[in-house]
Amino acid sequence: MPVFNIGPSELILVLILALVIFGPSKIPELGRTLGSGIREFRRATQEISTQFNSVLDEPKKEEKKEDKEDTKD
Template sequence: MPNIGPTEIIVVLVIALLVFGPRRVPELGRSLGKGIREFKDTLSSDATDDEPKEEKASLPRG
């Protein structure tokens, strides 16, 4: 996997600024941060959901 240095990050940010404009870049950053946060929350909640649930096993079937 290639290493990403500060020069590459600056180039990507300049290209994003040129493509989306100065008004949309902060909005895109917030959306990206929110998506990453939701992804991490989903991963952490799935790790706790791996435990077997006793409630479903005790329900009568009929």
């Protein structure tokens, strides 16, 4: 699922510009840094989503608990 609508010609242009600006020795380091940044961003968004969903589920759990107690009486 591509995030950006970039075709092959645009991608080649971006890679050539990166090569000219940063030089061939810095490209692998930039790739690793970008990859680790994307992984950290995904991990953080997953953690936030999990916490958000658990907060939303708490009232539902309380309602179920109250329903069970009411049926016991």
